[in-house]
Amino acid sequence: MxxxxxxxxxxxxxxxxxxxxxxxxxxxxxxxxxxxxxxxxxxxxxxxxxxxxxxxxxxxxxxxxxxxxxxxxxxxxxxxxxxxxxxxxxxxxxxxxxxxxxxxxxxxxxxxxxxxxxxxxxxxxxxxxxxxxxxxxxxxxxxxxxxxxxxxxxxxxxxxxxxxxxxxxxxxxxxxxxxxxxxxxxxxxxxxxxxxxxxxxxxxxxxxxxxxxxxxxxxxxxxxxxxxxxxxxxxxxxxxxxxxxxxxxxxxxxxxxxxxxxxxxxxxxxxxxxxxxxQCKPAKPLPEHLEEFVQSSGEHGVVIMPMGTFVSELPDDMANGIAAALAKLPQKVIWRYKGKRPASVGNNTLVVDWMPQNDLLGHPKIKLFVAHGGTNGVHEAIYHGVPVAGLPMYFDQYDNLLRLQERGGAKIVSISTVDKDDSFLEAMQEVLTDPSYRENMQRLSRLHRDQPVExxxxxxxxxxxxxxxxxxxxxxAQSYNMSWFTYHSVDVVLFLTAAVLLVLLTSFMFIRCLFRALCKRKVKRE
Structure with missing residues (x-):
């Protein structure tokens, strides 16, 4: 005791x-x-x-x-x-x-x-x-x-x-x-x-x-x-x-x-x-209703689209264009959407107010992440190795998705075309069917996780x-204490330029005076 x-x-x-x-x-x-x-x-x-x-x-x-x-x-x-x-x-x-x-x-x-x-x-x-x-x-x-x-x-x-x-x-x-x-x-x-x-x-x-x-x-x-x-x-x-x-x-x-x-x-x-x-971490078990929906997808798997923050602000025809494209996929779709429910939502699409994004991305059934390109979502996609179809809107979103596209893990589509042609559907189908997208994202995931310290x-x-x-x-560094003038050494460049010009000018004047003196001596001899 x-x-x-x-x-x-x-x-x-x-x-x-x-x-x-x-x-x-x-x-x-x-x-x-x-x-x-x-x-x-x-x-x-x-x-x-x-x-x-x-x-x-x-x-x-x-x-x-x-x-x-x-x-x-x-x-x-x-x-x-x-x-x-x-x-x-x-x-x-x-x-x-x-x-x-x-x-x-x-x-x-x-x-x-x-x-x-x-x-x-x-x-x-x-x-x-x-x-x-x-x-x-x-x-x-x-x-x-x-x-x-x-x-x-x-x-x-x-x-x-x-x-x-x-x-x-x-x-x-x-x-x-x-x-x-x-x-x-x-x-x-x-x-x-x-x-x-x-x-x-x-x-x-x-x-x-x-x-x-x-x-x-x-x-x-x-x-x-x-x-x-x-x-x-x-x-x-x-x-x-x-x-x-x-x-x-x-x-x-x-x-x-x-x-x-x-x-x-x-x-x-x-x-x-x-x-x-x-902020990325291993996935936790999904809520029962989501797990049941995900498992019902069979061999085709699931596409997730958590873009509710700004998609609710899109015109109705554009939201309908997105819903129609999602409806043509053989995969099940989980779409976070807070606006008016589009009439073209397909039977394969579950519309939700909120989704556990990190936990879904870590689920083996998830085949595609349709993302707007926010930093949080991009890093979570990298962490879990899920390929991305990007619909960027503003700020840094296009640039974020471009980094993934350059590394072969994403395909970018202009949001303004989703209700005008099949580019959005074709981009999703390309990422889903071309194994290189998933392979590249999984390679990025291995690189990201291979660190000595979390x-x-x-x-x-x-x-x-x-x-x-x-x-x-x-x-x-002391750079934050410097003006741009000092930081870029503009004063030093001007000083050295002036010094060189002074040396050149002095040399020129010396040669000129020497030349004149020689010319005068020659004239006197003659």
Whole structure:
């Protein structure tokens, strides 16, 4: 009995000695960004860390109550809620489909710009609501947070981290409106395509010209957003000399939600940690009704199409075109769809409001994944080795699917043609019948899984590393402290050019004077 008690006490002591729970302040983003971050936060909580999340009272995805985090809900006028996201999706669908006259398309594009501006101004309002509340800031200071974890697609996290004088870890894929790599790492435009270009890492001359132009447009757009919206907030709370464009890249660790099985090889930095597919995991058993439906597919198998977030916003004829194409497949189909049920839905199609995407992708009966090209779905398809038929819409979706298509694991179809011809049906049939698509995806799956450390474990280690060492300054390059003028050594090039010109000019003058002296001496002799 005494031995048992002693063993239990020793076990408790050992457990506590290895448990170093910290306080983490989280500035998340909405939508699919939150879905992934939520998985990371649950893992952090399971390791004994206390999580505090900043959200607005009108937040859509981020709930006010959860067992694994404390929510700091701020009442603000502007908010990124369901209505905001729906309007953004509708504007994006109308623009991409190109079904409106050119003047209307310009109006739609202007509307999208206004929506994006509203988004970032809402973020600034949320930051101001926190920093202007003296009592709240005193409470946050007394909590003694160890770090700020932020998604830099919104610019508020770095301002809060600097104001609270805390280390900063980025959970990142995008920074404001561009691939985060462009913000921190050398990015030669000769072989690194800008998101939205639709190019691979092997570009022709004209493609490189377009890539450069798109980069400049994106750079100017981000500079305008940073200057008009974030810089005033930054100056108000961090001082007039604080440059938002400079501090926004000053994170200790960048947890990059991609990897080089999926992305193109490119230069990187010491404080960038690649955690692509960290949310992926082995499949769990399906709910009984889904398992029964999947097993009823026989030898043909099942096609899944979890695109409900934006398909409900498509015109009825387009939704009917998708349903009609799915109805012609011999496979059973599970389609996540929240809009009006299309009249052409076939007997082989099960329409659902929600599906366990990861668990379905891991089921041996799944033969094809019809995807819109979001980062989450692409990584899960790679993890489980399921070939893809892509229907991209906007943002990075086409570029994500293009990476799979280049590696032989996907076939891309324009969403605007699904109700006009058989291209969607033909693409699905090609991927289903050509074994190379599945073989290529399974090869990518083996590459992705063959890692010395799981992506989730890497993410947890580096977050805790920053907490233990109060930052990771030794991994941060000085590039973020430099202006573009200094970073690209423009001053050095100008100085060396001037020095060479001076030497040439001096040499020229010396030769000229010497030539004149010789000529004068010759004249005198004559």
């Amino acid at each position: 005494k031995l048992t008690v002693c063993s239990s006490v020793l076990l408790l002591l050992l457990t506590f000695s290895f448990c170093h729970g910290g306080n983490i302040f989280v500035f998340p983003a909405e939508g699919s960004h939150w879905i992934n971050m939520d998985i990371l936060l649950q893992a952090l909580h399971s390791r004994g860390h206390n999580i505090t999340i900043l959200r607005s009272t009108r937040s859509w995805y981020i709930k006010a109550n959860a067992s694994y985090y404390n929510a700091l809900s701020m009442p603000v006028e502007k908010s990124i809620d369901e209505t905001f996201i729906t309007n953004l999706m509708k504007a994006g669908v109308q623009f991409v489909l190109g079904t409106t006259p050119w003047l209307s398309s310009i109006n739609i594009l202007t509307k999208m710009v206004d929506i994006i501006t509203y988004l970032h101004s809402a973020v600034c309002e949320l930051v101001s609501a926190v920093l202007d509340d003296a009592a709240l800031m005193k409470t946050l200071e007394d909590t003694k947070f160890d770090l700020v974890l932020s998604d830099p697609c919104w610019g508020g996290g770095v301002i809060l981290a600097k104001y609270m004088k805390l280390p900063l870890v980025y959970y990142v894929r995008w920074q404001i409106g561009e691939d985060a790599h462009f913000g921190i790492a050398p990015s030669p435009l000769s072989y690194i395509p800008v998101t939205g270009s639709g190019f691979t890492d092997r570009m022709t001359f004209l493609q490189r010209v377009k890539n450069m132009i798109l980069y400049l447009v994106t750079y100017i757009q981000n500079d305008v957003i940073s200057g008009r919206l974030y810089q005033p907030t930054c100056a108000k709370y961090l001082g007039p000399d604080c440059d938002f464009n400079q501090i926004k890249t000053d994170a200790d660790i960048w947890l990059m939600r991609t990897d080089f099985v999926f992305d193109y090889p490119r230069p990187t930095m010491p404080n960038v940690v690649y955690i692509g597919g960290f 992506p989730m474990d890497k993410a947890l280690f580096w977050i805790e590393f920053v907490m233990r060492h109060k930052g990771a300054a030794h991994l941060k």
